[in-house]
Amino acid sequence: MQDLLNDILEEVKPLVGQGNVASYIPELAKVNPNQFGIAICDTQGNVTKAGDATTGFSIQSISKVFNLVLAYIYYGNSLWERVGCEPSGLPFNSLVQLEYENGIPRNPFINAGALVVSDMVHSRLISPHVALRDLIRKLSGNPYVLSDVDVAESEFEYRARNAAMSYLMKAFGNFHNDVEEVLHTYFMNCALRMSCVDLARATQFLANRGFCTITKSDVLTGDQTRQMNALLATSGLYDEAGSFAFKVGLPGKSGVGGGIIAVVPGRFSICVWSPALNKMGNSLAGVAALESLTRHIKWSVY
Numbered sequence: 001m002q003d004l005l006n007d008i009l010e011e012v013k014p015l016v017g018q019g020n021v022a023s024y025i026p027e028l029a030k031v032n033p034n035q036f037g038i039a040i041c042d043t044q045g046n047v048t049k050a051g052d053a054t055t056g057f058s059i060q061s062i063s064k065v066f067n068l069v070l071a072y073i074y075y076g077n078s079l080w081e082r083v084g085c086e087p088s089g090l091p092f093n094s095l096v097q098l099e100y101e102n103g104i105p106r107n108p109f110i111n112a113g114a115l116v117v118s119d120m121v122h123s124r125l126i127s128p129h130v131a132l133r134d135l136i137r138k139l140s141g142n143p144y145v146l147s148d149v150d151v152a153e154s155e156f157e158y159r160a161r162n163a164a165m166s167y168l169m170k171a172f173g174n175f176h177n178d179v180e181e182v183l184h185t186y187f188m189n190c191a192l193r194m195s196c197v198d199l200a201r202a203t204q205f206l207a208n209r210g211f212c213t214i215t216k217s218d219v220l221t222g223d224q225t226r227q228m229n230a231l232l233a234t235s236g237l238y239d240e241a242g243s244f245a246f247k248v249g250l251p252g253k254s255g256v257g258g259g260i261i262a263v264v265p266g267r268f269s270i271c272v273w274s275p276a277l278n279k280m281g282n283s284l285a286g287v288a289a290l291e292s293l294t295r296h297i298k299w300s301v302y
């Protein structure tokens with residue numbers, strides 16, 4: 001495993017720094033693009049890592065995976081009454097479909113979907129951000145995971161698009177709580193700082209039919225884990241989900257902080273991170289690293 005990661009690191013080195021760091025969140029624009037990390041966590045909980053795998057970064061949309069876990073815990077399958085399970089084929093922050101489709105977002109991994117899921121979690125918990133952070137601390141085995149308040153504030157200041165989506169959904173009756181409060185929670189969730197090692201450990205349950213080897217407990221049922229992985233495979237990389245399936249062939253979730261988690265069901269979870277993004281808002285070197293990984297292991301879900 002270590003040789004595999006070292007080979008991937010060598011292979012993607014020329015790509016690290018190519019692309020652009022997310023600048024629509026001013027605080028993220030300050031990150032050094034010349035970083036790359038990769039970590040794998042197998043179903044026994046063993047971690048292998050290479051590069052900047054212990055450097056913390058903003059997990060951004062990867063938080064949508066954990067947010068969905070909370071919604072499963074509190075709503076079970078009834079959560080699908082308020083959010084769909086189809087790919088959107090549009091950028092992560094698009095709002096055009098919402099008007100045509102009566103305020104029901106296509107899936108929980110685009111912003112509109114994650115905002116509805118956050119709204120749902122808000123209806124059940126007094127401190128939804130603390131609940132999400134604590135879940136992540138438990139799953140990763142790292143009790144020091146925290147949000148970067150500067151990133152969250154930066155996003156809150158530039159919240160117009162996410163606010164517009166939320167108010168549109170409210171107009172359709174699919175958003176029940178105060179928009180500004182839910183946005184605050186959503187941005188705090190996106191601003192959680194974790195490393196590749198933390199994220200590989202925290203998503204290991206997805207490779208293990210919902211069972212987390214760190215907490216020795218079920219996070220999701222086997223059926224829910226299958227659904228989550230199917231959604232990750234079809235919608236985890238927004239409008240690049242098709243070519244990600246084509247090139248990589250694994251369930252995955254990206255974030256504009258440059259992280260991507262991916263799952264080899266039954267074997268291991270992976271997290272790669274490199275801050276510079278391609279045009280679709282996904283880590284350029286990260287996608288290349290995962291492409292290299294499935295080529296090396298000669299396996300994909302397809």
Ligand SMILES: NC(=O)CC[C@H](N)C(=O)O
Binds near residue numbers: 060093155162187190
């Ligand atoms: N793709 C992402 O990582 C987007 C998350 C970001 N916090 C946003 O709402 O725009």
